[in-house]
Amino acid sequence: MNHLAEHLAAGFAQVPKTLSSKYFYDAAGSRLFQQIMGLPEYYPTRTELAIFRAQGAAIGRALAAGAAAGQPLDVVELGAGDGLKTKLLLRELLGQTLSIIYVPVDISASALEELVASLRQELPALPTAPLAAEYGAALTALAERPEAKAVLFLGSNIGNFAPAEQAEFLRALARPLTPADRLLVGFDLRKDPRRIRAAYDDAQGVTAEFNFNLLRRLNAEAGANFDLAQWQHFPDYDPSTGAMRSWLVSRRAQTVQVAALAGQTFEIAAWEAIQTESSYKFTLPQITELAATAGLRVVEVFQDEAGDFADVVLAVEG
Structure with missing residues (x-):
């Protein structure tokens, strides 16, 4: 059917x-x-992009910290989209480790094709292994890869899950990870309610x-x-x-x-x-509590100056 x-x-x-x-x-x-990402009302994309531009080197170091020198590093991104923000991190990681394989995951095969084509132009030396799949299938594939991992779940996509499902998803995401692996999750933080609502009801329709x-x-x-x-x-x-x-x-x-x-x-x-x-939308204490519930610990938090958004590096306990 x-x-x-x-x-x-x-x-x-x-x-x-x-x-x-x-x-x-x-x-x-x-x-x-x-x-939508380019609309004046929609702040999450440009805010997270600003975090990566200002703090990309530090984020890259935090993601690669657990990988041994010379060890291949899988950079796995769930919901890759057009890769606009991720390309900044990939450039940082390419300068910090010898061997990176980018594994973009997206439910849209056409979006993946466009992303891989753009990477061939912008980062031709970067090996890619795109996966057109839902998150469940991606997590299964992730568990089968032996390389060290930096898993990205950006754009506050974690907020699309109901509260009980958020911990369940993070727990499933953490299951194939070792204590040396890293997980980077974007969280949209609570702020003026009018700004939040406007981001989902733009004037242009x-x-x-x-x-x-x-x-x-x-x-x-x-x-x-x-x-x-x-x-x-x-x-x-x-x-x-x-x-x-x-x-x-x-x-x-x-x-x-x-x-x-x-x-x-x-x-x-x-x-x-x-x-x-x-x-x-989240508060910082909520994020720490959510991570602990999923068997994760907060390694480092990266925020914009206004405190609108947080990119949080997590690792499994142990």
Whole structure:
């Protein structure tokens, strides 16, 4: 059965209905997200990029610290995207260790192809081993590689998991690592709630188009008949929990048919909301507690001057 259609059926059986943000990223979705990263309201990308530019050498040393001299180092990035920020770190690491293999992982094969092509131009001496896979498959592949590892999970993607899932994911990520390996995780920190909400509701409407792209994919790949004109994008931030959520809200009562599910139909009430994304924001004490719960310790924290974002180097206990 069509995996996207299966996901729709499972998500629409929940209350409230849900669709996973991981399905945003087909070729069109990846292009839209690249536009989002350049929007004035969307601070996370440029803030993390500023951290890498100002502190990239120190981050590179922290990531390579556990690798023996001359030992190959796998730089594994989950959710690699266009690699904009990572290229800064790769340049630093190339200057600090003799042998690096970059393993970009992304659910979008087209995004990986574009990334590898750009690396051939910008860092032609860098060996790459791209992997088009979901995180679960990537973690399995990671466990099978014997090299020392620096694993990157940037952009506050950890915030896309629910709180209980965050520790579970980090625990799974830590399982194939040795005490000498390093994990670099980006965390979006709590700040003015209005700034956070605006980052997911830009004035140009690009984020809304990114959300709508999920319905376009379901129409194209699962044979659904979502009428995009009958939906609206709605983001909301709860400063008491740090939860930033995005929804697709139905403007009217409607029936959606899905060809890939043998024509199965789904009834949607007027103003019913489908949750499509969560993006949790963190405090530094939360990060330390989360790491400990997952069997990790904080090695070093790198922040921007305003304290909007933190890139945290972690290692397994032991």
